[in-house]
Amino acid sequence: MTKALESLDRSRSLSELNPRIGEKVQIETRAPRTRYSVQLLGYRENGSMMVSAPKNAAVNAGAQVTVRLMTGNFICAFSARILKIQTTPFGYWHLEYPKETEIRRIRSHTRxxxxxxxxxxxxxxxxxxxxxxxxxxxxxxxxxxxxxxxxxxxxxxxxxxxxxxxxxxxxxxxxxxxxxxxxxxxxxxxxxxxxxxxxxxxxxxxxxxxxxxxxxxxxxxxxxxxxxxxxxxx
The missing domain is CATH 2.40.10.220 (predicted glycosyltransferase like domains)
Structure with a gap:
């Protein structure tokens, strides 16, 4: 397969990527190593990123997770700490706003x-x-x-x-x-x-x-x- 992802010369902030509310987000916990599919609920630059809480996730506030999301023709990945886990009025997590992100562009003619x-x-x-x-x-x-x-x-x-x-x-x-x-x-x-x-x-x-x-x-x-x-x- 030809190289399908192109690394960008510089990192972009989450606000520059401007992901849409409701976008699918993948959360990967480290202990135990598990992947969850959640939704982006919102974010505030230099504040936090809010996502829906995955069901039956055995993880506590303070844990480090890997976050991946796709917006447009970019895949964004970064590490973050779970700042707060809320259960009411519905389940959601506050994640640490990323200082650095790894951004890769999907090539248009990927084989x-x-x-x-x-x-x-x-x-x-x-x-x-x-x-x-x-x-x-x-x-x-x-x-x-x-x-x-x-x-x-x-x-x-x-x-x-x-x-x-x-x-x-x-x-x-x-x-x-x-x-x-x-x-x-x-x-x-x-x-x-x-x-x-x-x-x-x-x-x-x-x-x-x-x-x-x-x-x-x-x-x-x-x-x-x-x-x-x-x-x-x-």
């Missing part, structure tokens, strides 16, 4: 590793190199702009157009996408036990609904890879 079964078909009937369409193959990485697909045979030559169909789950809901793609590269893998040909594909003319579904899947897989899936509560 994420996957293992998806895909069906590859010719773009125009009778114009391809093969006559046994559709061909089953495996997608090994994917982004919003393209994918890498491995097959036991060459699916075409550079510049050919193909149709790609695959199924995956986004937030527990099965989705099927069908999109045209341009074959950018065809590379036989050396040293494989069985014949494997890798194909670099660029997605073409993707409609808005398909693009939205794909964006949700890539974003979800990215969070799994970086250990931040709980931030979205998926």
């Amino acid at each position: 994420v590793p996957v293992n998806l079964l895909v069906s590859v078909d010719e773009f125009e009937q009778g114009k391809g190199l093969r006559h046994d369409w559709p061909v089953s193959a495996y997608c090994t990485d994917i982004s919003l702009s393209g994918a890498c697909i491995d097959a036991s045979v060459a699916l075409g030559k550079q510049g050919d157009k193909l149709f790609i169909t695959t199924r995956f789950s986004v937030a527990g809901v099965d989705q099927i996408i069908l999109t045209p793609a341009l074959l950018r590269s065809v590379t036989p893998q050396e040293g494989s036990v069985s014949k494997v040909v890798s194909h670099g594909l660029e997605f073409l003319d993707m409609d808005d609904d398909t693009h939205l579904i794909l964006a949700g899947f890539v974003y979800q897989q990215f969070l799994i890879e970086t250990g931040n899936l709980e931030i979205l509560g998926v």
Whole structure:
């Protein structure tokens, strides 16, 4: 996977990031080591940060925790002390306002590793190199702009157009996408036990609904890879 997170040259304060009230926040306690998904209730610069209290959390005021949240295309992480635990009129925590935060930007064309079964078909009937369409193959990485697909045979030559169909789950809901793609590269893998040909594909003319579904899947897989899936509560 290409590097998906970019470190920023300088740290940003929480107020500069301006997270929205209601954003998902991940709290990680150290003893016992547990992760909780909570909501941001508010914050005051140089004061405190207020989050909803996680259920059944075995932690006391004064404990150090790691806080992660996502706002826009940034992931923010910092250490904080629990200043106060309130139980009335509802459960919430006051966390120490961070003096320093680690900020990373999510790159717009992040490629994420996957293992998806895909069906590859010719773009125009009778114009391809093969006559046994559709061909089953495996997608090994994917982004919003393209994918890498491995097959036991060459699916075409550079510049050919193909149709790609695959199924995956986004937030527990099965989705099927069908999109045209341009074959950018065809590379036989050396040293494989069985014949494997890798194909670099660029997605073409993707409609808005398909693009939205794909964006949700890539974003979800990215969070799994970086250990931040709980931030979205998926």
